[in-house]
Amino acid sequence: MKIGIIGSGAVAQTLGAKLFELGHDVVLGTRDPSKLDEKKNMAGTLREWLAGVTKTGKLGGKAKVATFQEAAAHGELLINATHGQASVDALNLAAADKVGPKVLIDTANELDFSKGRPPGALASQDNCLAERIQGAFPNLKVVKTLNTIGAPVMVAPQALAGGEHTVFVSGNDTAAKAAVAELLKSFGWKDVLDLGDISSARGPEMYLAMWIRLWGATGTGMVNIKVVR
């Protein structure tokens, strides 16, 4: 599948590498594609990323770095992997309103590091990023997922507790959620829980405040929750 990733940090690089490994045709969109040697927050440079992913390719995957707009035009499926505060701006730069009715996986969280650590989780009953993105880009089929775990767990759920834990999907379009669930299963996810329409993304977004404390209490980002029912 052709996949366009909006963003180039740790989440974008991790998802992009996994999708390449699985044989997808990935364009990773960044604000300035000429800056291939800029060190990314919590991740390496994009030149290193390009060199690294091509080592893993056995299934004919493709990987390229381009602009936000090229990534959005390229993908049959889009992924928002920017910082939450930058997401709507990045999607505007990507001209995401002009790409038609594509599925957009939204993985982003709004975190406030201005008052030190642990960061504040800015989601609330009245501030849900996924709802805001869906409102700003009504052509897109937004599916919130993967925002509740760290990047290494996103693409390797079996590396934690044998994969016996849960990932969530929220969105208004049932077919879009089903397609995203398939992709998640190809990453190794066994328990994909559909929380409901896009407003249900308030749940996983506000949960970030809990995840931040779980990281603090356990001392590792290799942590998640299993929904027992």
Next chain:
Amino acid sequence: MKIGIIGSGAVAQTLGAKLFELGHDVVLGTRDPSKLDEKKNMAGTLREWLAGVTKTGKLGGKAKVATFQEAAAHGELLINATHGQASVDALNLAAADKVGPKVLIDTANELDFSKGRPPGALASQDNCLAERIQGAFPNLKVVKTLNTIGAPVMVAPQALAGGEHTVFVSGNDTAAKAAVAELLKSFGWKDVLDLGDISSARGPEMYLAMWIRLWGATGTGMVNIKVVR
């Protein structure tokens, strides 16, 4: 142990009954103790509660209904089981500032039912009930716990997934958290995770937005999370 419960709804009645069953001396505090025949939201009347609990007592437990103030004076350990929006007011009526350095278990959540269901979870980075209670009653040793599950699961964790799931404690006083963890273990909890100081209660309070969606998605309040790490 002498335990004073502030509140008389479903959570208060459920915790009170379990504590009685375990042999504790429970005073359940309510706004107007003369209204023994008033039907409580999601629970029966206090007259029914008194009649019901006494059937379970094999360990010498005691149960009484009294005012908020009598409950707060009675307990060596206090429990806030009011609605979150009413908690500070109820603790003021209980004269909780004049009872000395008691441990207060805070189980409350601020939920907004004014816009229909599912209710809004009002906790946010800037609105944490447990922090507000600790600030208003600096004499108390506030421990946030049990707010992340429904009342039936609080006192019978083994009824769900064999008890293989997690409950959280947050608070500034280590000894208070240890005492509360002991009480939780007497309920059957196996995994009591200390999240940190009282500010870490933002995690479980904001998590309520997720719990509300888990209830919606699974169709049952018999649902919780197991932290895998």
